[in-house]
Amino acid sequence: MGADSGPGAPPTVPWRKVLYERQPFPDNYVDRRFLEELRRNIRVRQYRYWAVVREAGLVAQQLSCVAVFLTLWFYMERGDLGPSTLLWASLGFALLGYGLYEVLGGGSRERTRLADLQSAAVFLAFTFGFSPVLKTLTESVSTDTVYAMSAMMLLAHLVSFPYTQPSPPGSLSLNAALFGSVCLASRLPGALHTFAMLSCALLVFALWPCLLHRLRDRAEWSFPCAAALVCVAGVRGLASFWPEGALLLFLALLVLTLACPLLLVHLQRHKDNIHGPWDEAEIREDLSRFLS
């Protein structure tokens, strides 16, 4: 035994992967079984193109949601859209969405309708009461700064949105979106405008992802339709006052839903993950039950 044992007669006993036994092999012996436990790509998922496109639809529709919200804000600011119209429309959509959510929920519910109504009432009352404050919140800040801040916040919303688990939307992404909305809403002409805009923001950024998630869970066929509808609305809305922007958004959506999945599926071939007995074991159980 040793690093330099000469090539003598081949030992008759088979080599074993054990250290406690002195074996008649040199220390640098390489058996046929060397690396036999090596596994490659055991946890790699094989993606199918259209499945990935479907998932990418979620990202695309979230981007379009922001476009829809900006469109509404633009028309509010220009005065083409009255706050009462927006409020009535929001109420309509909210009731419609709530009904759909209930129907898809299949009877199982954690909260009573009364509790839902209570939350909605509390939120609306507070927003209504505070809207004059919010209206003047950014008066001392220059408009450019407010716009830049809103852009940053909406971008942060898009980046930090929990696309894998969209219900309820992650706290960072929701807060970023609402902060951006408050900034924008404070530039509107009246307190009622601000209130309408914030209610609308809540609808778009907080409640719509929940509904979409339920649609995806319970009625799979409807999810692509809903995503496509939002995308069309986003592009169409932007096109009505800024055609170049609409073109950019359209291209971005195209790249996002069609080109990026193609790239992912294509690059998947180059994946080379190595696994073996040297891997650190993972604790998969939930050990917190012993402490809670």
Add this chain to the structure above:
Amino acid sequence: MGQRRKGCDQVPAHFKPNTPPSTTHTPDTHSSSTHRGSGHEDCVKHSICMVSDFFYPNMGGVESHIYQLSQCLIEKGHKVVIATHAYGDRRGVRYLTNGLKVYYLPLQVMYNQSTATTCFHSLPLLRCVFVRERVTVVHAHSSFSAMAHDALFHAKTMGLNTVFTDHSLFGFADLSSVLTNKLLTVSLCDTNHIVCVSYTSKENTVLRAALDPDIVSVIPNAVDPSDFTPDPGRRDDSKITIVVVSRLVYRKGIDLLGGIIPELCANHSDLFFIIGGEGPKRIVLEEVREKYQLHDRVRLLGALDHKDVRDVLVQGHIFLNTSLTEAFCMAIVEGASCGLQVVSTRVGGIPEVLPDDLVTLCEPTVSSLCAGLENVIARQRSGNVLSPAAIHRQVQTLYTWRNVAERTEKVYDQAGRQPVLSLPARLQRLRSHCGAVAGSIFSFFAVINFLFLLFLQWLHPDQLIDVAMDASGPHSCWRTLKKEKPKDPNSAVI
């Protein structure tokens, strides 16, 4: 000198090699090795420099490995010096048992006792050590040690043979592993020989550094069986005690332990836990103890000195190891050597370490470990287990430092026969082996290092650097004297 020094000086006395120094010594330990190329018979004596960031007073597997291996190599007539970085006020040259010289070099520590590296700044100091000691083989330890990689880099520039021992396992999945594995590839691509501590570790290292498996040897760690003897009188047989001795960190599976304790304590009213070690996961165990009111049954001892480990081990019936990754688990060998029933997770190189009748292997889950422990507890109760003395007898011959030294010696012989790559060949190897980008960058570093060496050689010619005197005196003539009147092994010079 402060507390720290005192604690450290106990180390050599404790970690004596497991066999007394042999009586015959080759009179001149390094004169034959300094003339390299003068024929390599089997009895060739090497002049070895062990380099690692990890050495006493730091404590751990690498540290004791270096110390014990050095002692056994000295016993075989080789010359060994150790280079590490300064630990606090422990800097300069120190002598340990049998004249083992340790250079504590003033290099800046960056993180976790590992030095900062620039690839260049340690060259003057290390060159000085290599030249003064007439080193022929540089043996670096541990892939976590930047100083070890630096030393390999400089040794190759100076045309010395290099050996590297890898003590740990690494994954491939995350970014940090990708980076460190690239650095390891660069560092090992022109190293003469690599040593791993288990077959799993060899597979891991070969994959990480893209090596030819023929230049990688497997030499396990060892445990001094005379330090870990059973003492059944120390344990209380009216109850069953499970001992855990481990750093309390995530990688040692302390979260699993936190699940096992309440599960088993609920089933057995006479079950006790003794847990030695310290670390960030201590809080988990304390919370478990608090929640299930197990203060009388779970004892947390805190940090243990290595010399106290045996006294803790012998109080138990069962030794439990819950590691999530381990290249070679010395702890389970120590536990078995003290005569305990060993239960361990089946991860890394652990299945290679002990024969099946000495260890119960489980999957790294709470349920599997509990099932394994229940099984062993039942056997313990029925008395259907080997006696501690029988287990100790079986374990004491498995892993000895003398055997490790013999096998390492062969690695040195083989490395010594290999040519050290010339600078052009080295650049070629770097670029063909490490990819275009990393290969070119490190080729550039290698050239700069070479120029730096030339500059140092002009500034301080090798001939003007004094040859260091060994603790055994010129031509080892003090060695016989020392036998008659043993010197205090802990006396430190400077």
